Amino acid sequence: MGKCEIVIKPNGERANIDINGVIDEDFDFTQYVIKDYNEIEVNLAALKSINSCGIREWIKWFNTNPKGTILFYECPKIIIDQINMVQGFLVSNARVMSFFVPYYNEDVGSELNVLFKYGQEFTEDGVKPPQVVKDDQGNLLEMDVVESKYFRFLKKA
Amino acid sequence: MENPKVLILDDDITFLTATKEYLVKKGYDVVAVNSAQDAKGFIEAENIQNILIDCLLPAESGIDFVKSLRQTPVGKQLNKVILTSAYFTDPSFIKEAFSETGATDFLVKPFEMEELIAALPPAVGNIDKVDGIRLSRRRLYEVFSSEKRDPRWLTKLLEKIESLHGFDLPLIYNLILETQVSGFLNLSSEDGRIFGVTFCNGKIVGVDFDDKETFLGKILIEHGFISPGDLESVLMRKGTRKLGEALINEYYISPHALQIAMIEQMGLRLSRTIVDQEVKLNFVRSQIEEQSPYITVDQVGVYLHDWVISKLNLYWLRAQLAEWKYSKIKKHTNFSERLKNIKELVLFKTYSVMFQEIMSEKSLGQLIEKYANEEEVFLKIIYFLLMKGAIYFSDEGGLGSQDLATYLDKIESGINSNSEDKWLEIISQALGVSFQSKSLLHDHFLNSLRPFEKNKDTQIKERANKLMLKTEAFFNANSNYDAKRQNESTPKAGPQSKASLPGEVNPLDAVKIHISKNEFDMAYKLLNAISQKGAPIAKYNLYYTWVLLGIQMKKNPNQKVITESNEIKNSFMKITPEEKYDPIYHFLLGLNYKMKGQLEMALRSFEKALALDAQFIFARREMMLLRGDQNKVTPSGDKDLKSLVGNIFSKKR
Incomplete structure (x- = not known):
């Protein structure tokens, strides 16, 4: 292993x-x-x-x-x-205090992990993702998780 | 009761189309427009009370639209006002938006459709608004019809599963194996256990099931690779070396023999992961080294057969398959590929006619009726074929609206004319099942209503929806589903049944006493009574088989050769893979061979039983009877080997 x-x-x-x-x-x-x-x-x-x-x-x-x-x-x-x-x-x-959220573009297959930091992209009140996420070629990426499931731990905290 | 009407106003046509399509499927009456003027017209004309509005519109902002709408008579009667935005996500903006528009929700795009559903009033008879297990199972069963099978597809599928039943894990294992993805499948069961399976390029290379029992020694003895005495002496000397390594280094066994035993041990551990509980999972894709031993997809197919036979029970199967009662059973295109080698499996050798009939494209319900006397076996064959991805349930129904209406009439009249305390009985009777547990009955009932959502007769659909809503509160009353599933007496089979704790009375103790006195009829009654209580009991199937054999032999005391009854055959099939390492199992094999007149085979089985437990009196007695000479009986050791081996193999806390 x-x-x-x-x-x-x-x-x-x-x-x-x-x-x-x-x-x-x-x-x-x-x-x-x-x-x-x-x-x-x-x-x-x-x-x-x-x-x-x-x-x-x-x-x-x-x-x-x-x-x-x-x-x-x-x-x-x-x-x-x-x-x-x-x-x-x-x-x-x-x-x-910080965690990665995967983003993905289905058309070109590009991926990016975006770091969400406490106080910026998330707080006790919830998640505030960046408005736009792009890869190096300028392709728009979408959040690649089931949000209700992925961010659940923030509600438990 | 009409479906709630929803108006969507957005300038993103893709979003409009996709959201409308989704909501319609969920039972909503939807109007989708991309202009504020059209939206106002529809809202007024059709008295739409639920609106989903994007904040950023070309001509006027969504917020201004709602503010002006609120000044009109229809605006004052709005129910759910949901604002959306991909750009205006600042908390202060959102707060102001709520304040200015009286919105009931604000969804930041992209959002999950479940969030939207949660923000809307429930659609009448929203059958999909059920817990994650039911929804997930439907998706799982349909997955084999998907052509797309790349690693990303699999990863995303697994991410969507909130939880599933342990009995559905074989399907997940098959999927991962067939997609040839490598990584760790991490599992967490209702009772807090954490376990997992490691996959590498289409093989299972590791199974982690954290319990104290290991089987390696028993497997080696059972195969005859080593005697109990030799094993004991190696265990004393091995030190920190692994047992297998020590046995090879000291030339007791070959690497090949160890390989065989380790594969078998891995199979047993895999069997233990098929638990009768909700299980959560996640899959961590990872580079995994190729290693041996390993289990291939074909071998999993064989284990799957054993699990289906021994672990699943009739009540659970009925509840899960009720949804497809009116659907035709169809073969998948790669049916033959998926089922190569199954003719060697016991279930198919014994019930080949039933298997042929399944392939005749009748409905599930029609076949259940035909095989009413062997329903459990029939449903197990169906479930096995489903897990292998060999069959699917077609939307073509085998029964029409008339039959569905009759079914509804039965339940409606019973529920409408009786108080709630009688509802469980009424619904059980309508379903044709005996009541076992409220949650299982609820599963069964909801699944039985699923065919209605596909029915074209809107009256039938509406009746089913009303019935579902009426009974939902009743089933959910005073219950936390997870707690109820743990507490209610649902018949469960298999190794997850717990052995008695010290001090607890084992219900099988009385059975054992009757067996020792050859009072098999009394033992049989007791066992049936135990089964009615539903509480899972370790070794139940072993003793049940023993009693059946005893009854059969007692009925025919002078016959040298007795035919094995179907009941005995079925009972043997229900013995789980783990129980097959119990000395009682080998003893039962011996009795069965003896009954059939195969005395040499019987002797060997009794010897194996004694090898695993030198103090097993019944096996010793049978050997003596067969050999006709007490002095020829040579047990494998004087000590209680089972407890010695068991103690040595127990993992230290």
């Missing part, structure tokens, strides 16, 4: 964590200790894939720090899908 890499950059009581690659049954979260941090910022931009084993291990790992604040940045669609599907995937002390 694939490889996963976690890079933890401690900064006193805080830490920045990058999770890269594929989270599957071959990956051992337990070697990384996060329980003592008051705030953790997790960047998921380079996370490529996660399977059911990875989902269970993810939940266990993040629950080792039930008191700290956990902020997720640049969540790929695969993570948003798990947040929407699995109760407890987004642990109670965690928040999504």
Whole structure:
């Protein structure tokens, strides 16, 4: 199966964590200790894939720090899908601060992932997508998700 | 009751056409215009009370249009005023728009059609306004008629599925295999379990089902690749090595033997994913390395056969297929390709005549009537063919308006002249089913009304719609569907039935006592009573088969060869793949062979049962009887091997 890499950059009581690659049954979260941090910022931009084993291990790992604040940045669609599907995937002390939304042009087949940031493209009141999204060739792209399903996690928060 | 009228005003013709088409299908009466003047004319002339207006129009803004409309008499009677915009999405603009127009909703384009439906008054008899499972299943069954089968198509299809029933997972597996997409199918069941299947280029290369039981040791013993004693000694010595690796390194088994066992284990785990619950899913496309062991689409076809036979029950099948009762069964164009090798499968070998009849393009209802005495088997064959994508249900009905009217008359008269406490009984009788659970009955009832929406007779359609609305509140009263499904006693079969917890009385204990005393008739009555309660019980099918064999043999005590009854055959078919690793299963095979006079085969089966459980007294006794010599019985070990093997294989918490 694939490889996963976690890079933890401690900064006193805080830490920045990058999770890269594929989270599957071959990956051992337990070697990384996060329980003592008051705030953790997790960047998921380079996370490529996660399977059911990875989902269970993810939940266990993040629950080792039930008191700290956990902020997720640049969540790929695969993570948003798990947040929407699995109760407890987004642990109670965690928040999504930014996430990617795929856009697509059916005619030319071009794709683009647009980053939605808290305070800009979404807030507690809802989602405010960019009015126009274009690819490098100027082709208009449309949101390529089932919106009522994809943005559901924002209503749960 | 008329369908709600809706007027759409937009200068985007594509949007107008698509939205009108969608709303009409949903039961709305729709007028679509691209000029404000035309819109005003229609609203006044036809007293339209629901409007969908784009804020950005060529001549005047949608907001100004609504503001001026509000000054007129018809404007004061507007019900739903929905504003849309792709450009004016600023919260302050939206807030002002609400304030100035008295709008009831503001949809930002692009929006999901479900959001629009939610913003409109419900259409009369909006049969599609049901929970995600029913809608998703319809889409699933129609999917095999789609010519388009590329990875993007599949990904988008899977994204649209909110949830589905675990029994429909084989169809998803087949779809992914046939589309040859690689990635992880992640699944989450109602009871909070998370599991998944890994696909690679048309093969299943991994199954993750998080439970404590593993089957590798049992499989190796069952195949005769290793003796229980040798296995035990390797387990003691293996350390951190994987069992398979240790067995190969110490030359107990060949890599080929391990491969066989691992494929079988993967199949068993796959079988465990077919749960009798709602399941949510998502698919993560990913590069997956080719690896072995793996399961191919043909092998899944064989497992599918076993799952359909052993896991599905009559009540569930009836409820799910009720929608197509009046539809003709038709073959897909690649029917033969999809069904190559099925003649080897037990279901088709035993019921080949029924299978031929299914291909005669009669309606489902006509065939159900014909095979009323074997309805469960018949519906299982139908479901198997559906899951394989070999058949579909045509819109050509086999029954006409007269039959539909008769069906409606039956229910309407019962409901109109009785209080609600009698409705469950009335509807069950009209459907010709015994009441099992309210939610299942509701599924069945709604599905039985689906054919009406295609009927050209508008009176019939309206009657069906009214009936549906009238009973909707009744079925939904005081219920959370998820909670009800978990609590109600729906007959469930198969491995997801839980074993008793320590301290709990196992209903099968009394059955076992009767069996030990050869009181098979008493045991049979008890088992039927247990089945009526509907609660799922582990090993039920094993004991039921045992009792049937006992009754058969007791009826014919002096006969050396007894013909296997259809009831026994069917009972064997219902034993799930996981239960086939229970020593009782091999014992039952032994009894069956013995009954049919195949004594050598019987001995081998009893030996296998003893290999898995050296203390299995019944198997030991049968062997003694067959061999006629107590001293020749040599059990495989003195210890309780089953518990030893089971304990060793249990995953550590």
